[in-house]
Amino acid sequence: MTERITKSMAKNIYYGGGIFALMIFIALTFDTVQQIPERSNEVDMTPSVVAGKKLWEDNNCVGCHTLIGEGAYYAPELMNVFQRRGGSDEAVFKAYMKGWMAVQPIEIPNRRKMPQFNLTDNQVDNLSDFLIWTSKVDANEWPPTIEG
Amino acid sequence: MKYSSQMVAKPYFIFALILLAGEILFGLLMAIQYVYGDFLFPLIPFNVLRMVHTNLLIVLILFGFMGATYYLIPEETESELWSPKLAIVTFWVFLVAGVTTILGYLFVPYAHLTELTFNNLLPTMGREFLEQPLPTKVGIVLVVLSYLLNTGMTILKGRRTVITTVLMTGLIGLAFFFLFAFYVPDNLIMDKFFWWFTVHLWVEATWELIMGAILAFVLIKVTGVDREHIDKWLYLIIAMTMVSGILGTGHHFFYMGAPEYWLWIGSISSAVEPLPFLLMVLFAFTMSRERKIQHDNEMALTWAKGTAVMAFIGAGVWGFFHTLAPVNMFTHGTQLTAAHGHLSFYGAYIMIIFTIISYAMPILRGRPHGNCAKAQKVELTSFWMMNIGMMGLTLALSAAGIVQILDQRVGTELIGFMESQESIAGIYMVRGGFGLLVFIGLMTYFSSFFIKEEAK
Ligand code: HEM
Ligand code: HEM
Ligand SMILES: [Fe+2]
Numbered sequence: 182m183t184e185r186i187t188k189s190m191a192k193n194i195y196y197g198g199g200i201f202a203l204m205i206f207i208a209l210t211f212d213t214v215q216q217i218p219e220r221s222n223e224v225d226m227t228p229s230v231v232a233g234k235k236l237w238e239d240n241n242c243v244g245c246h247t248l249i250g251e252g253a254y255y256a257p258e259l260m261n262v263f264q265r266r267g268g269s270d271e272a273v274f275k276a277y278m279k280g281w282m283a284v285q286p287i288e289i290p291n292r293r294k295m296p297q298f299n300l301t302d303n304q305v306d307n308l309s310d311f312l313i314w315t316s317k318v319d320a321n322e323w324p325p326t327i328e329g
Numbered sequence: 330m331k332y333s334s335q336m337v338a339k340p341y342f343i344f345a346l347i348l349l350a351g352e353i354l355f356g357l358l359m360a361i362q363y364v365y366g367d368f369l370f371p372l373i374p375f376n377v378l379r380m381v382h383t384n385l386l387i388v389l390i391l392f393g394f395m396g397a398t399y400y401l402i403p404e405e406t407e408s409e410l411w412s413p414k415l416a417i418v419t420f421w422v423f424l425v426a427g428v429t430t431i432l433g434y435l436f437v438p439y440a441h442l443t444e445l446t447f448n449n450l451l452p453t454m455g456r457e458f459l460e461q462p463l464p465t466k467v468g469i470v471l472v473v474l475s476y477l478l479n480t481g482m483t484i485l486k487g488r489r490t491v492i493t494t495v496l497m498t499g500l501i502g503l504a505f506f507f508l509f510a511f512y513v514p515d516n517l518i519m520d521k522f523f524w525w526f527t528v529h530l531w532v533e534a535t536w537e538l539i540m541g542a543i544l545a546f547v548l549i550k551v552t553g554v555d556r557e558h559i560d561k562w563l564y565l566i567i568a569m570t571m572v573s574g575i576l577g578t579g580h581h582f583f584y585m586g587a588p589e590y591w592l593w594i595g596s597i598s599s600a601v602e603p604l605p606f607l608l609m610v611l612f613a614f615t616m617s618r619e620r621k622i623q624h625d626n627e628m629a630l631t632w633a634k635g636t637a638v639m640a641f642i643g644a645g646v647w648g649f650f651h652t653l654a655p656v657n658m659f660t661h662g663t664q665l666t667a668a669h670g671h672l673s674f675y676g677a678y679i680m681i682i683f684t685i686i687s688y689a690m691p692i693l694r695g696r697p698h699g700n701c702a703k704a705q706k707v708e709l710t711s712f713w714m715m716n717i718g719m720m721g722l723t724l725a726l727s728a729a730g731i732v733q734i735l736d737q738r739v740g741t742e743l744i745g746f747m748e749s750q751e752s753i754a755g756i757y758m759v760r761g762g763f764g765l766l767v768f769i770g771l772m773t774y775f776s777s778f779f780i781k782e783e784a785k
Contacts, residue, residue: 202572217586234517324584
C-alpha cells in the first residue's frame, strides 16, 4: 500500500489535512462557545454557584469523584446526586448535604473514606448550589440512570 | 556518541526512571486503598495519592521527552546542542520544582496549598491532571520555553531533517496547548471544554508527533534503513494523527454539555484515530524486516516494536471500544476509561521512553554496541514482566468496568456505586497483583543497568 504513496504526497496530506482539520475545529469551537451558555443555563449561575465551583476545586473533590463523567472513579458520580439524594428538591438536598459533609469520615471499617473538609454551612450551601446547577446542564441525556 | 553535548540527556533519563518507580509505587498504594478504605487514611487520602501518581506520570514523560530530544537533536542536526549549560540548569530547576510540588501535595492539605500558592489570584488548581499550584505551572512554562529555545536554536544552526521538523512541531504544540491550563472560566462546562484542549490535544495530537519522531530516529539507527523511506512513513503517520486526532477531541464532548453535533463529529473522527497507531506497528515491523544492519543492541528494536504494538492496543483498540457515542453513553467515566488510560499511556509514552533509553543509555555509558548479552537478557525479562503486568492490569480494570456498567447503568435492577464497587473487590485485588508484577518488572529493568560488562 505504501509503495504507491510518495514522500511528498504524505507530506501534503499532513499539511493539507492537518490545516483543514484545524480550521473546522476552530470554527466548531466558536460555535460551541456560543451555545454553552444556553445549554448550561448560564443565567442561573449565581455567585453562590461560582463560589461552589471554587470550593469544588480548592478541595479537589474531582480527585475521588467524577462530575459529568470526568474525574476519578473512586467515589460516586455527582452530576445527579441532587436527584439521587435530594429527590430534585432543593431544600431536601441542602439539608442532606449539610448532614453528609458534617459526618465525614463515616466510620465503617475498610469502607472507602471521604475526608472531613471542615466547611462552614454557607460553604456547603455553595457546593449544593453548584451541584444543583450542574445537574441541570444539558449533557445529551447523560447519565443514563439515577445511579450515575 | 558523536557529540559531547548529547551527554546532557543522561540525567534526564535517569530521573525519568526514578519518577516512574515513584509513580508505580503510588499506583500500588491506591490499588490497596481501593479495597481497604482505611489504608493510609486519613494520613494520605485517595485524591492525594492519585494526584501524586498522575502528576509524576506527566512530569516523567516531559523529562523523558527532553532527554530524548537532547540525545537525538545533535545527531540529527549534525551539530552540538545550542546550550548544554541551559539544558543542565533547566534539569535542576525542573527537578526542584517537581519534587517540591510532590512534597507539597503530600504534606500540605490541598485546600491550604491553594491558599499558599496564590490560587486565589488566578485559580487554576483542583482540576484533573492540572492540579499543580500556580508557581509550578509557571515553572513548567519556563522549563518548556527553555527546552523549545534550546532545541529550536540547535535546529536553526544545523541540518534540518523530517525528524527535527516533526519533533519541533510537536514541541511547539505541547507548549501552546499547555497554555489552556491557565484558562479557568467560572462556567464549569466551558472549563471542561477547554480543559480537553490541553489533555486530549497533548496525548492524541502533539505528543504523538513527538513519539513518531523518536520512534523514527531509533528505527533509523538500529535498522539502517535509508532516511527517505523512514521519512515517508513518518509523514504518513503524523498526517493520519492530525486528520483524526484534532477533530477526534469531539469524543470528549458527547456528554458534558457541548452541542449535539459532536456526537457525530467526535465519533467519526476518533474512529479513525487508531489508524496512525496501526501505521506505527506496520512501520516498526516493516523497517525491522527490511533492516540493512544487525545492530548489537537488540533490545532497542524490541522496545521499538513493543511500543508500537502496545500503543496500538492501548490507544487504538481500547480507545475504539468506547469512542462511539452510543457506547460512550454507558462507558463514560467508568473503570473502562481507567483501563484505556493505563494501557495507552504506558504503551505509547512510557514505552517510547524505554525505547530511547534502551538505545541511548548504553552509548552514553560508553557501550556503543549496546549492553552485554547478559544485561540484554535481563532487560528482555523485564520487558515481558512489565508488558504482561500492564496488560493484566488493563484486562482486570476492563472486567471491573463491565460489571460496573451492568450494575449501575443497564436494566432495571440497578445497584448503587458503592455497592457495585464492593462486588468488584476481587477484581481489584487481581489488578493489584498485576500492578505488583509491573513494579517488580521495573526493578528487574533497573537491575540490568548494574550488570558488569563481560571482559573482552
Ligand atoms: C506505567 C504505568 C502506569 C501508568 C502510565 C498509569 C497511568 C495512570 C493514569 C493516566 C491514570 C488516570 C486514569 C484516568 O483518569 O482514566 C491513573 C490512575 C490510577 N492508576 Fe495508574 N498508571 C500506571 C501504573 C499503575 C499501577 C501499577 C497501578 C496499581 C496497581 C495503578 C493504579 C492506578 C489507580 C488506582 C488509579 C486511580 C483510578 C481512579 O481514578 O479511580 N497505576 N494511572
Ligand atoms: C496514546 C494515546 C492516548 C492516551 C495517552 C489516552 C489517554 C486517555 C485518558 C487518560 C483518558 C481519561 C481521561 C479522563 O480522566 O477523563 C482517556 C479518555 C478517552 N479516550 Fe483516550 N488516550 C489515547 C488515545 C485514544 C484514542 C486513539 C482513542 C479513540 C480511538 C481514545 C478514546 C478515548 C475516549 C472515548 C475517552 C473518554 C472516556 C470516557 O468517556 O470516560 N483515546 N484517554
Ligand atoms: Fe481523547
